[in-house]
Amino acid sequence: MSMSGVVDLAAVKAAGEAKQKAEQQRADPAGGGGSAPAGLVINVDEAGFEADVLQRSAEVPVVIDFWAEWCEPCKQLGPILERLAQEYAGRFLLAKVDVDSNQMLFQQFGVQGIPAVFAVVAGQALPLFQGAAPEQQIRETLDQLIQVSEERFGITGLQGVPQAEAEEAQEEEPEPAGPPEDPALAAAHQALDEGDMERAVQAYRDVLAQDPGNTEARLGLGQAELLGRVQGLDAQQVRKEAADQPTLVDAQLRAADLDMVGGHVEDAFGRIVETVKRTAGDDRERARLRLLELFEVIGAEDSRVVTARSALARVLF
Structure with a gap:
């Protein structure tokens, strides 16, 4: 892993100052640098970003997980990162950012889609990976991050986090198992996780053919179809076409799909409502x-859906 190409964040102290602060904290345990952290996994918002992430990155690599409640791959990746944060026992801190509630951070980091994982070391942001990566790949990436943090900045992580605590957290009593998952639905989820959108779409449709009221399958089908539509799209070209041809329905729908995948839900809804307003006949119905x-x-x-439904009704009627 190289630190070349990092994204310098506004209002961040210089790397040299961060390194000096970390060295002072290690030299003076009484000053607070050697105390165990309140938690190895934290939820971060825009208001607390400087204190929770930028300042703490002077003493520990901070791994940022950009996620959203509606994002199915995020729900696969999040628990892996949280478990590894406990296992690594203070060698990195996991900060979770809900993109729906923190659009400024989402844009500041230049995130193109979620889940997306970045690291902040000594006030500098480094992209790690995007998507629900395999656990072994995540471990290798974290190991490289920790090595770079120590070799380049002298940052060795939080001290005083007993390994026994991390192990104990992993050995807690599991919650009672729920009813077994429908094998057909499990196969659909697996295809979605593996990025095989064509297989996932067909699998979800098969489930719905047998159980039309299956909410989980309906949600999964919508996600798989959305992700399938954006695969291979050139985001820059799509957005240029949408800006140049505001009445071209296909251009607006492609841009709306990219907005959705990027977490800009209100933008996607607003774009299509405006498209409905500008068009008529078959084009309007497609939109x-x-x-x-x-x-x-x-x-x-979801409140955003409720708002967009009202806007759509006003345009139609």
Whole structure:
């Protein structure tokens, strides 16, 4: 792993100052540098980012997990990162950022899609990987991050986190197992996790053919279809076409899909509502149906869906 190409964050202390602070903390345990942390996994928002991430990155590598509640791959990756944070016992700190609630951070880091994982070391941000990577690959990436942090900045992580505590956290009593998962639905989830969108779409459709009211399958189908549509798209070209041709339905729908995958849910909904407003006939109906599909991805009870439904109704009627 190289630190070349890092993203310098605004209002970040120089790397030299960060390194000096870390060295002072290690030399003076009474000053607080050697105390065990309150938690190895923290939820971070824009208001607390400087204190929780930038300042702490002077003493420990901070791994940032950009996620969202509606993102199925995020739900696969998150528990792995949280378990590894406990296992690594203070050699890195995991900061979780909900992109729906923290759009400024999402944009500042230039995140293109979620899940996305970055690291901040001595006030500098480094992209690690995107998507639900295999655990072995994640471990190798974390090991390289820890090595670079120590060799280049002298940052060795938080001290005083007993390994026994980490092991105990992993050995806690598991929650009672729920009912066994439908094998067909499990196969659909596996295809989605593996990135085989064509197989995932067909598998979810098979489940719905047998159980039309299966909410989980309907949600999974919407996600798989969305991810399948954005595969291979040139984001820059798509957005240019959408800006140059505001009445071209296909261009607007492709841009809306990219907005959704990038976590810009309101932007995606607003774009399609405007498209419905500008168009008529078959074009308007295609845009309307796509918006309804995206509502399924987020969930009918979500406040953004409720707001967009009202906006759509005003345009149609």
